[in-house]
Amino acid sequence: MSERLLPPSLQQVASCLSGYDPSALPVAQAQEFIARFVPRVRTVEKVALRAALGRSLAADVVSPIDVPSHDNSAMDGYALRGAELASDGPTRLRIAGSGLAGQQFAGAAGPGECVRIMTGAVMPVGLDTVVPQEFTALEGDQVVIPAGAVRTGDNRRLRGEDLALGQPALRRGKLLRPADLGMLASLGQAEVPVWRRLRVAFFSTGDELRSIGEPLDAGCVYDSNRYTLHGMLQRLGVELLDLGVVRDDAHALEAAFREAADSADAIITSGGVSVGEADYTKQVMKQLGEVAFWKIAMRPGRPMAFGRISTGGPGSKSAVLFGLPGNPVAVMVTFYAFVRDALLAMSGAASAPLPLLRARAVEAIRKKPGRTEYQRGVVERDGTDWRVRITGSQGSGILRSMSEANGLVVLHHEQGSVAAGDWVEVLPFEGLV
Numbered sequence: 300m301s302e303r304l305l306p307p308s309l310q311q312v313a314s315c316l317s318g319y320d321p322s323a324l325p326v327a328q329a330q331e332f333i334a335r336f337v338p339r340v341r342t343v344e345k346v347a348l349r350a351a352l353g354r355s356l357a358a359d360v361v362s363p364i365d366v367p368s369h370d371n372s373a374m375d376g377y378a379l380r381g382a383e384l385a386s387d388g389p390t391r392l393r394i395a396g397s398g399l400a401g402q403q404f405a406g407a408a409g410p411g412e413c414v415r416i417m418t419g420a421v422m423p424v425g426l427d428t429v430v431p432q433e434f435t436a437l438e439g440d441q442v443v444i445p446a447g448a449v450r451t452g453d454n455r456r457l458r459g460e461d462l463a464l465g466q467p468a469l470r471r472g473k474l475l476r477p478a479d480l481g482m483l484a485s486l487g488q489a490e491v492p493v494w495r496r497l498r499v500a501f502f503s504t505g506d507e508l509r510s511i512g513e514p515l516d517a518g519c520v521y522d523s524n525r526y527t528l529h530g531m532l533q534r535l536g537v538e539l540l541d542l543g544v545v546r547d548d549a550h551a552l553e554a555a556f557r558e559a560a561d562s563a564d565a566i567i568t569s570g571g572v573s574v575g576e577a578d579y580t581k582q583v584m585k586q587l588g589e590v591a592f593w594k595i596a597m598r599p600g601r602p603m604a605f606g607r608i609s610t611g612g613p614g615s616k617s618a619v620l621f622g623l624p625g626n627p628v629a630v631m632v633t634f635y636a637f638v639r640d641a642l643l644a645m646s647g648a649a650s651a652p653l654p655l656l657r658a659r660a661v662e663a664i665r666k667k668p669g670r671t672e673y674q675r676g677v678v679e680r681d682g683t684d685w686r687v688r689i690t691g692s693q694g695s696g697i698l699r700s701m702s703e704a705n706g707l708v709v710l711h712h713e714q715g716s717v718a719a720g721d722w723v724e725v726l727p728f729e730g731l732v
């Protein structure tokens with residue numbers, strides 16, 4: 300893609316990080332490395348408001364109007380002058396007319412008068428307060444308001460109190476959510492400038508993998524990583540290119556990597572990044588680009604490849620590469636620890652770290668300081684607090700532990716073992732997985 304930025308080289312980025320050790324890289328350092336290395340998309344698209352959901356805003360949106368555009372009532376009731384409210388007894392006001400939502404009372408309310416008003420209707424000139432109708436009694440053409448029912452300025456919404464003309468409504472990089480679509484609609488914006496969608500190619504590697512529909516030969520497993528990756532990527536709102544299962548064969552791998560680099564901004568693979576013998580993946584990755592093989596101080600997800608590969612030849616195109624470990628839980632954990640934020644940054648989204656929940660560990664958890672551990676857990680309400688229990692066996696091939704969980708217990712780099720009842724941090728899956 301001609302628009303792709305020429306990013307810094309792996310060596311340039313590595314030289315900026317102190318104590319960089321690819322054989323025992325702390326999670327935070329790998330995250331920092333990736334954040335510095337990945338390029339951002341630069342093409343802006345104008346899309347219809349509804350199509351902007353989940354996209355990153357490419358320019359600040361400044362409010363072209365006051366919202367609301369006039370002072371209006373927040374209640375169905377009677378608009379009055381606060382200065383006329385008696386403090387020592389009921390106030391009696393004559394009803395001079397009425398105003399409905401979207402309309403303005405055409406007349407004028409004189410001294411001792413009020414106007415029947417509906418929620419959203421424009422405040423009549425000179426009136427500054429609304430008393431809800433349920434606080435009042437009607438006596439002929441008079442409204443009786445008990446002392447203390449309202450104070451001056453109550454139940455009136457001011458012009459521009461949501462957004463004032465010229466005020467920045469949304470900042471560039473905002474990942475647009477339903478509330479943002481509503482806000483843009485309240486400004487009358489039919490179209491929104493967003494960054495183009497990131498294109499992400501992904502495939503699984505390994506001779507032992509079978510696709511759904513194929514017989515499960517002896518010693519084989521069904522390819523599950525492509526399905527979890529598909530789900531996680533789809534939730535990020537990127538454009539997907541599923542390249543299937545690629546055999547442990549140098550030519551097949553090279554063809555898959557070239558195809559991916561030709562059409563995508565980022566490539567995600569699973570498997571073939573450890574020290575196994577049939578690992579042509581590492582060899583082909585090295586051959587096609589600038590790739591670092593990391594051992595990250597984390598569990599699961601220790602081996603990982605990261606870098607950039609190119610199609611080569613004239614007009615060579617390149618893509619960022621995440622070579623995730625093959626174990627199914629390790630794929631998900633490395634995706635959330637590294638890939639998610641990197642793809643969002645590449646998509647033009649402003650950085651927004653995920654919030655962690657504090658919960659009490661139901662049972663003791665063994666943990667070695669010097670690596671980050673992600674355990675699968677179920678967070679439940681515990682009075683006014685939260686508690687978390689681990690979902691059984693934590694092997695990185697046990698996908699069930701992920702499926703049963705509703706969050707990841709994050710045991711930080713320096714942290715040691717946890718006793719039952721200790722506070723731990725949990726990354727909830729809701730909205731994430």
Ligand SMILES: Nc1nc2c(c(=O)[nH]1)N[C@H]1C(S)=C(S)[C@@H](COP(=O)(O)OP(=O)(O)OC[C@H]3O[C@@H](n4cnc5c(N)ncnc54)[C@H](O)[C@@H]3O)O[C@H]1N2
Nearest residue numbers: 503505521522523524525570571572573601624625626629
């Ligand atoms: N001597 C060492 N052995 C291993 C190390 C190590 O440091 N030294 N690291 C272990 C860790 S940790 C992991 S994680 C794995 C990662 O290895 P690879 O990335 O090379 O992955 P594979 O060997 O291809 O597969 C590992 C495992 O996962 C299964 N798998 C792979 N792809 C899929 C898929 N798409 N769907 C379902 N299951 C998949 C595969 O069958 C293997 O069982 O290496 C350890 N070994």
Ligand code: MOO
Nearest residue numbers: 599600601629695
């Ligand atoms: O990366 Mo591995 O996850 O610990 O099996």
